[in-house]
Amino acid sequence: MSLGLDDVIAAETVLSHVDGEAGRLIIRGHDLETLAGRASYEQVAALLWTGFAPDSGEGTAAALGRARVAAFGLVAPVLQGAGDLTPVEVLRLLLAALPDASPVPGHHLVTGAMPVFAAAAIRRSQGQGPVAPDAALGQAADFLRMVRGRPATPAEVSALDTYLVTVVDHGLNASTFAARVVAATAAGMVSSVVAGLCALKGPLHGGAPGPVLDMLDAIGSADRAADWLAAALDRGERLMGFGHRVYRVRDPRADVLKAVAAGLRGGANRIRLAEAVEQAALDVLATRKRSRPLQTNVEFYTALVLEALGLPRAAFTPVFAVGRVAGWAAHVLEQEQTGRLIRPQSRYVGPMPRQAA
Template identity: 60%
Template sequence: MTTGLDGVIAAQTRLSHVDGEAGRLILCGYELEQLAGHWTYEEVVALLWQDLVPHPADLRQALGSGRTQAWQRFSPLLPCLDGMSAMEGMRFLLAAMPDEPVDATLLLAAAGVAMATAMRRAAGEMAIAPEIHLGHAADMLRMLRGRAGDIAEIRAFETYLVAAVDHGLNASTFTARVVASTEAGLASAVIAALGALKGPLHGGAPGPVLDMLDAIGSADRADVWVETAIARGERLMGFGHRIYRVRDPRADVLKAAVNVLRGRSNRIALAEVVEQAGLKALARHKPGRRLDINTEFYTALLLEALDVPRAGFTPVFASARTAGWIAHACEQQQTGRLLRPASQYVGPWPEPHLA
């Protein structure tokens, strides 16, 4: 019996392909490396949604308008966010979005506003209204930080959004497809996916990478700290992946984006030393396993370098992945088939009825 549905084909998709053996992520016929750092987030969303999700030709303008509409809807609800975490607040706000009429662009725009608004309220800060003329990445960064990014910061953040937009049939995306298969609306599918992402086994890995860097402290302590951690049987955060047996392709595009921010107030140089120390130690202690850097390692460094608080890492990821969830939900609904897997009963059987 297969547990965890590993290896089970639950859907056919044209959206993304994860090749764990070769270390490839393909999005609609493009290698991730062809898109991240080269295409805008709006361009990649349009690629995912092509012939699948109805959307305006000028997605940048439509998302700007959508952010304004979402802000108007969310503003009266802001007092209700008091005491909520960023993820809880984001979920609460998105629950205010209607399932009908279906407007995928508005829902994606709302995810960005909900993320930034919930993060700021959770931190005790005033929420920031969107600016309609900005690109989606630039405005989300401005809203969540309270200040505009420069060209390098916006480019790095946009690269992250593209790298996070879709990644096969992970737990949250599968959840979105299950809900969509019932013919529930897109908002219901996205909120359900958000709930799946909230669990630490799916969406909570980047923060502990920074906890590890905190513990190491300085580059001269990296080798000893890593060796000691491995000797204690501890996991090195940001190393290894359930699917990828070689280097996670998202790690390289994010590392390139992080390098754009080199020389600023960040811990990029320390992270590179820790990466090399970890790779050497793991190769020595676990020669039969290929444990390389995964996306969480440089996600943590990039978001920290952009002054995104750790509590906001998962909401920011969710705001990027919402486009993928919407695409998968629409693709699933096109099949007209309810997802209803079977289970194997292993409980007790009733006693035979005696006449």
């Protein structure tokens, strides 16, 4: 038996493959490095959806722009009852308000709605009202504009677009598996994507970029890195941004995002501190954790990218969802084609009833 379902094959997919031994991520037949920074988020979403949904004929970018506009009508009435919810909780509430019956195809609806809802949730946490989408823009450009209330620079749009592509899909991770389990019940696209977001909300899946910045704050300067990291390990703490459930070598997404981070703010960000902390962490982990390879993961440089874009730490999980939603939608479409309910077995280890004499 494999606790946590390690190495258990639960689905066959054409969407993505994570090779943890080689440090390779394949997205629909393409290495991640050939897509990130070269193909737009809309192009990669279309690649994932090819063969699972009919072509609308208007192009993916236009379809998602139209879906963003359709979703915005839900924002104001739903936010009235949001109370003291955090940004990710507000995002969950807004997604749950999407109708199952919509003239907008489900994969377009959830993917277009995610940046609208995430931006509204972020602005609400800052005491600001929502900004209406611009259907003529791409996902990355419109998201930044809706968060800030003003257009982003081309460099910022390119950086966010690359990030969204980098996290668009990643095998059968916890949130994707949750989405597929719900899709297998024929519950529909919206319910499946809400399930994916609920799994992503957990701090063990997608929740480390914010704590990476907390760690950099605490270290403060490169000369303190080695001692601080060693002391953290002495206290039994995890070093945030290092280690991965699947990768046994460096996460290929880390280098993509490191290059993106280095170019933001003209390099006038914390990239030099981050590089020093990364090297010190790899050195101390190689010495102290010899039995388990712990390399840099996607969340380490994600933190630098999102910080340089001026996004608050409480927004990091919603921004992750803005990227991952196209992958969730693709897996839902793929799962729906199988028509098979996901129903694993468990092994009972509790007490048995006493036999009658």
